[in-house]
Amino acid sequence: xxxxxxxxxxxxxxxxxxxxxxxxxxxxxxxxxxxxxxxxxxxxxxxxxxxxxxxxxxxxxxxxxxxxxxxxxxxxxxxxxxxxxxxxxxxxxxxxxxxxxxxxxxxxxxxxxxxxxxxxxxxxxxxxxxxxxxxxxxxxxxxxxxxxxxxxxxxxxxxxxxxxxxxxxxxxxxxxxxxxxxxxxxxxxxxxxxxxxxxxxxxxxxxxxxxxxxxxxxxxxxxxxxxxxxxxxxxxxxxxxxxxxxxxxxxxxxxxxxxxxxxxxxxxxxxxxxxxxxxxxxxxxxxxxxxxxxxxxxxxxxxxxxxxxxxxxxxxxxxxxxxxxxxxxxxxxxxxxxxxxxxxxxxxxxxxxxxxxxxxxxxxxxxxxxxxxxxxxxxxxxxxxxxxxxxxxxxxxxxxxxxxxxxxxxxxxxxxxxxxxxx
Amino acid sequence: xxxxxxxxxxxxxxxxxxxxxxxxxxxxxxxxxxxxxxxxxxxxxxxxxxxxxxxxxxxxxxxxxxxxxxxxxxxxxxxxxxxxxxxxxxxxxxxxxxxxxxxxxxxxxxxxxxxxxxxxxxxxxxxxxxxxxxxxxxxxx
Numbered sequence: 248x249x250x251x252x253x254x255x256x257x258x259x260x261x262x263x264x265x266x267x268x269x270x271x272x273x274x275x276x277x278x279x280x281x282x283x284x285x286x287x288x289x290x291x292x293x294x295x296x297x298x299x300x301x302x303x304x305x306x307x308x309x310x311x312x313x314x315x316x317x318x319x320x321x322x323x324x325x326x327x328x329x330x331x332x333x334x335x336x337x338x339x340x341x342x343x344x345x346x347x348x349x350x351x352x353x354x355x356x357x358x359x360x361x362x363x364x365x366x367x368x369x370x371x372x373x374x375x376x377x378x379x380x381x382x383x384x385x386x387x388x389x390x391x392x393x394x395x396x397x398x399x400x401x402x403x404x405x406x407x408x409x410x411x412x413x414x415x416x417x418x419x420x421x422x423x424x425x426x427x428x429x430x431x432x433x434x435x436x437x438x439x440x441x442x443x444x445x446x447x448x449x450x451x452x453x454x455x456x457x458x459x460x461x462x463x464x465x466x467x468x469x470x471x472x473x474x475x476x477x478x479x480x481x482x483x484x485x486x487x488x489x490x491x492x493x494x495x496x497x498x499x500x501x502x503x504x505x506x507x508x509x510x511x512x513x514x515x516x517x518x519x520x521x522x523x524x525x526x527x528x529x530x531x532x533x534x535x536x537x538x539x540x541x542x543x544x545x546x547x548x549x550x551x552x553x554x555x556x557x558x559x560x561x562x563x564x565x566x567x568x569x570x571x572x573x574x575x576x577x578x579x580x581x582x583x584x585x586x587x588x589x590x591x592x593x594x595x596x597x598x599x600x601x602x603x604x605x606x607x608x609x610x611x612x613x614x615x616x617x618x619x620x621x622x623x624x625x626x627x628x629x630x631x632x633x634x635x636x637x638x639x640x641x642x643x644x645x646x647x648x649x650x651x652x653x654x655x656x657x658x659x660x661x662x663x664x665x666x667x668x669x670x
Numbered sequence: 671x672x673x674x675x676x677x678x679x680x681x682x683x684x685x686x687x688x689x690x691x692x693x694x695x696x697x698x699x700x701x702x703x704x705x706x707x708x709x710x711x712x713x714x715x716x717x718x719x720x721x722x723x724x725x726x727x728x729x730x731x732x733x734x735x736x737x738x739x740x741x742x743x744x745x746x747x748x749x750x751x752x753x754x755x756x757x758x759x760x761x762x763x764x765x766x767x768x769x770x771x772x773x774x775x776x777x778x779x780x781x782x783x784x785x786x787x788x789x790x791x792x793x794x795x796x797x798x799x800x801x802x803x804x805x806x807x808x809x810x811x
Binding site for chain 2: 251255257258260261262264265304361468471472473474475476479480525526529
C-alpha cells in the first residue's frame, strides 16, 4: 500500500472530463458564444495543468475552473482588439458574474446547469453545421475529448479535426446562432438531430466503416455516455430512452463480436454467454420505460428488435415474427431500403426464405442500394439457404469486393468458400 | 472501463444503524449526479454481515459459516458499478462521495476482453500498431 499524493496531468484530465461540459455550457450562456466559451474553458484547463500538480486539486474544482476561465476570458477580451470591439460589454458582465460562495457545488446557479448543457448539445448539433463538424464539436465540448483523441478515434489527422472545430465555431458565430433552446415547434426535429449524431458516433465505433479495425469501442462508450447524459436532461422523451436502450443492448454484444482469431462473429453465431448481462438488463429496463411513456418511434422500435435477440437464450429461441412486425412498423414510420433489407432477413429467419429472396431481388433494383455491400451479402445468405451454392458464392464474392472493412472482407470470402463446399 | 467501487463496512453499518435522513438525501443527490453523468450503471447496499454467510471450500467439500464476521473494514457494506474512462476519473468521482465519518471505499477495475489470452493481446497490439501507422500516414497529408 502506498498513499497516492501526486496530482498528475491524468488527474487534471479526469476532473476535466467530469466538469468541462458544465463549464463550457455555463460560459456559453454568459457569453452567448460557444466558440469563445470553449476557448475560455480551454485556458482554464491549461491553467489547471500548470497549477494543480503543485497545489493539488482544489476542494471545489468546478468553482476554480469557472473563476479561472472567467478571469482569463476577461484578460483575453481586453488584450485582443478584435475581441474587445465585439465583446466590450461582455467583459464587464463577466466581472459582475461572481461565483456564488458557500456550498461546494453551487457555481453560478447550479439549477440552470442542466438546461445549459442541453442547450450546448442543441447548439453543437445545429443544422447550420456539417455532420462532421457536429460530431467533432459534440465530442469536444460535451465529451471533453481532446482534438487528438477525436482524430485518433476517426482515423483522421489532428489538423483535420481542429479545422472542423474551428469551422464549426466560425459558422455558429457568422450565422449568429443564439445560445438558446430550440422553439417548441422545432424541438422534435432538433432533438432528432442530437440523437442522430449520438447514434452516428456509436455506430462509428460499433462497425468501423473503414480500415482494419472492426470495432472502436471507445467511441461507442463515448456515445453511450452521451446518450445517458441526454436521458438525464430530457427524461420525458421516449426516443432518448429508446436510443440508449438500443445502444446498451448492442454494446452488450461487444465481448462476443470478435472471435479468438480476431475475426468478426455474426449475431447468430455469437457465444451468448459472453454478452454483457448488466448492459442487457439495463437496456431492457430502459426499453420498458420508453414503452411505458408511449414511445413507438424509430429508436424504440429498433431497440425492441434488439431486445428480442437479447431475450433469446439460444439463436433458435428468437421470436422472428415479432421482429418482422417491428420492422413493418418501422417501415411505415420511415421507409428505407436498408430497413427493408433487414426485414427480408427476418422473414427468411421466420421460415420463408423464398419470399425473402423475392423481396431482396426487388430491393436490388433500388438505385440507392447499388453500392451497399450488405445486399449481395444477404442475397448470398438466402441463396445458400435455398441450396443454390454457386450463385450464393458469387454474391458473397461481390459483397467482399464492395466492403471497405478488411475483416468483413475476409469473412465474406470465407462464406463464399463455404457456400460452394456445402452444396 | 468498468469499475466496481466497494463501500467498506464500519462499526455503525455492522451494527445495522441506518443512515440519517440527511445522509440519505445527500447520497441520493450524489447518485443522481452519477446517473446523469452517464457514470453509474448499478449500485446497492448490503445488510450487515450478521445476515450473511460464508462458504469455504476444501478437498473435504464446502463449509458454511454464519455471520457476523469480525474486522468491519474487511467487509463490504455496499457497492457501485461505474463506467469511466480511467481509474483517475473513478478517483475524482469517489472524492465527491458525501462520506465524512470514517467510511472508506475501494475501486477495482473489472477484467475486460483485452485482459484475457495471449493471442488476443497480440492481435490487439498488432491492431494498435496498424492504427498508429495509419494515423502517421494521414498526418503526412
